[in-house]
Amino acid sequence: MAIRTPAVSPTQAGVAGQGFGSASTRVHALAQVQGQVLLNGATLAAGVTVQADPGATVRLGQASVLQEGATVYSRGQGRVLGDDRAPYAVWMGDRAILTYKALLQSPVYIGADCFIGFRSTIFNARLGAGCVVMMHALVQDVDVPAGKLVPSGAVITQQHQADGLPDVGPGDIALVRELSGTPGPSPPASGYGSTSSASSGTTAQSTERDGLGTMTSQLLPPDVVQRARQYLAQGFIIGTEHADVRRYRSGVWQTCSPIQSNREPEVLAALEACLSQHSGEYVRMFGIDPKVKQRFAPVTIQRADGKPVAAVGSVSAAATASNGAYRPASNVASGGPLSPEVVNQVRQYLSQGYRIGAEHADSRRYSSNVWQTCVPIASSREDEVFAALERCLAEHTGEYVRLFGIDPKAKCRVAPITIQRPDGKPVTLTSGSGGAPATYASAAPSSGGGAQATGDVAQQVRQWLSQGYHVGAEHADARRYSSNVWQTCAPITTTREGDVMAAINGCMAEHPNEYVRIFGIDPKAKRRVTAVTVQRPGSKSAPAAAPTAYGAAPSAPASNGAAPMGALPQDVVQQVQQLFNQGYRLSLEHADVRRYRSGAWQTGGALEGSRVSDVLAALESQLQNHSGQYVRLIGIDPKVKKRVLEATIQRP
Numbered sequence: 300m301a302i303r304t305p306a307v308s309p310t311q312a313g314v315a316g317q318g319f320g321s322a323s324t325r326v327h328a329l330a331q332v333q334g335q336v337l338l339n340g341a342t343l344a345a346g347v348t349v350q351a352d353p354g355a356t357v358r359l360g361q362a363s364v365l366q367e368g369a370t371v372y373s374r375g376q377g378r379v380l381g382d383d384r385a386p387y388a389v390w391m392g393d394r395a396i397l398t399y400k401a402l403l404q405s406p407v408y409i410g411a412d413c414f415i416g417f418r419s420t421i422f423n424a425r426l427g428a429g430c431v432v433m434m435h436a437l438v439q440d441v442d443v444p445a446g447k448l449v450p451s452g453a454v455i456t457q458q459h460q461a462d463g464l465p466d467v468g469p470g471d472i473a474l475v476r477e478l479s480g481t482p483g484p485s486p487p488a489s490g491y492g493s494t495s496s497a498s499s500g501t502t503a504q505s506t507e508r509d510g511l512g513t514m515t516s517q518l519l520p521p522d523v524v525q526r527a528r529q530y531l532a533q534g535f536i537i538g539t540e541h542a543d544v545r546r547y548r549s550g551v552w553q554t555c556s557p558i559q560s561n562r563e564p565e566v567l568a569a570l571e572a573c574l575s576q577h578s579g580e581y582v583r584m585f586g587i588d589p590k591v592k593q594r595f596a597p598v599t600i601q602r603a604d605g606k607p608v609a610a611v612g613s614v615s616a617a618a619t620a621s622n623g624a625y626r627p628a629s630n631v632a633s634g635g636p637l638s639p640e641v642v643n644q645v646r647q648y649l650s651q652g653y654r655i656g657a658e659h660a661d662s663r664r665y666s667s668n669v670w671q672t673c674v675p676i677a678s679s680r681e682d683e684v685f686a687a688l689e690r691c692l693a694e695h696t697g698e699y700v701r702l703f704g705i706d707p708k709a710k711c712r713v714a715p716i717t718i719q720r721p722d723g724k725p726v727t728l729t730s731g732s733g734g735a736p737a738t739y740a741s742a743a744p745s746s747g748g749g750a751q752a753t754g755d756v757a758q759q760v761r762q763w764l765s766q767g768y769h770v771g772a773e774h775a776d777a778r779r780y781s782s783n784v785w786q787t788c789a790p791i792t793t794t795r796e797g798d799v800m801a802a803i804n805g806c807m808a809e810h811p812n813e814y815v816r817i818f819g820i821d822p823k824a825k826r827r828v829t830a831v832t833v834q835r836p837g838s839k840s841a842p843a844a845a846p847t848a849y850g851a852a853p854s855a856p857a858s859n860g861a862a863p864m865g866a867l868p869q870d871v872v873q874q875v876q877q878l879f880n881q882g883y884r885l886s887l888e889h890a891d892v893r894r895y896r897s898g899a900w901q902t903g904g905a906l907e908g909s910r911v912s913d914v915l916a917a918l919e920s921q922l923q924n925h926s927g928q929y930v931r932l933i934g935i936d937p938k939v940k941k942r943v944l945e946a947t948i949q950r951p
Contacts (some may be wrong), residue, residue, distance in 0.1 A: 302615040335703055355388035363391050368400040377406030397477045398767055413476045431467045431475055451525050523600045535586035541577040544603050550694045639716050639898035640816055653704035655684050659695040662721055697721050701712050713765045758831050760799055768819035770799050774810040807834045829944045832870050867919055871948050879911050889925040927951045
């Protein structure tokens, strides 16, 4: 059944007051359906909006249900392949349920028997059959396997998060049945949106339940209740602490009465008792792993001033989500979550086999470069490391906090990074080697007239140093650059990040109107690795402002003699040739401006080919496909399965 009308009339809506169980199509008179919408026995309640742009078809499956306020938008761009192998902007499978104020934004595929909870949003995603998305969740840019559970408040925007989601359990199915009214103890009210008073005329008491066999707590915020359930589902014991304003500022917490039970009603009652007993104080709860006897992710659930802490609770849910994936926030606030840059840096350390450590210092100690060690992080699991770092940030609000990698073989530190400031302002990745961290995000001209290296360059240097490489620099004027003749800058003998960056900035300042490039040096093999161009003649800023910031000339001419591609910059062509000749695999990643700011890159596919010319042709095609976006070139060593290069080669 296709509907092309700006608003559905009462005659199209069917008989008002019918239940949601019939297979016939029923559209309430107060629902709005516009465009090419295929209603195959679907039920649309009052306040539902389904809008389809011209050519963007929406298909609602047999016995599917859209509850009050649910919204489906389909735009002109983006399609999914339906079960009938035809393209659709939105495909909603049979018996799928879209609950109160849930939102689907095309392109979206919802498999059969899926459940989308209250106020959840699905955008540019695919959900396999039988998936359950709980309340206030976001699923975007991912393919969720069939039968997976998306917890309440979860933000699933990366594929590894979707792959790590837990399976739907019996308790989840029971909750879905209760919320959707499938077995329904009483029939739905007439007219889809009307209400009726009790026939007895007495005041009815609320018997609304949370679907898990327990009454919803009336004192605890919903996000705190959900977090407590999450702890219990993971087998943790729940603990609580309190602190008055003075102790809170000093990071001194006192333990509340221990919660021995793991039954949800008793746990929630104990939490409410702690809040009541310590009103006018800060109260936080945390999970305790009984096996390793270690805390996980403290969550502030009450403030001394009585202000709501819902934002704190929702943030904390990111630390130890049920799928074990960390959801980074947009910035680093005191006691708050970790920024995407810090999360990526931690993951890089862990992937290289390093352990993670953290230190803190107040303003006086910071000025003297005297740091105090946070609680040692013994684990190498991502979720536990993130939880420990968040705990260190929370315990030392109003202080500087930095993290560093620890090489267990060499028993030495690797590149400390400041991740928190006393004033709570966001911090970029900074070197903590000196008394005051040197931030390399600035592109202001140096005193010598040259440009200073940007954060991209600092990240590349940090990566080389963490791999045990030394760093070198070279310069060439335009004539020598065209002939691939470079002159060496002053040798960089140190491996301290701050000193290396100072030497690079010195070379750039000394040769302001020339090309400058840096490269890694493997001291064991005594050979160079991937060179990166960091300055061009006449540029007033570092590579962050240049469309082709990264490039490298090969140490030897390309073995196959392939000619450079005309549309590609010369330094990019040389970089590809060098990586190809070294036997590395090449691929691309791309991101629009919003995802680039969040550090969320999307895979653009491998650059396949038996010759350099084939790889360059594939690269040129990919750049055209992602015009107007950031694109970076990835080099991967197939032997150790590790990246050797991440170079941004296109900017919008």
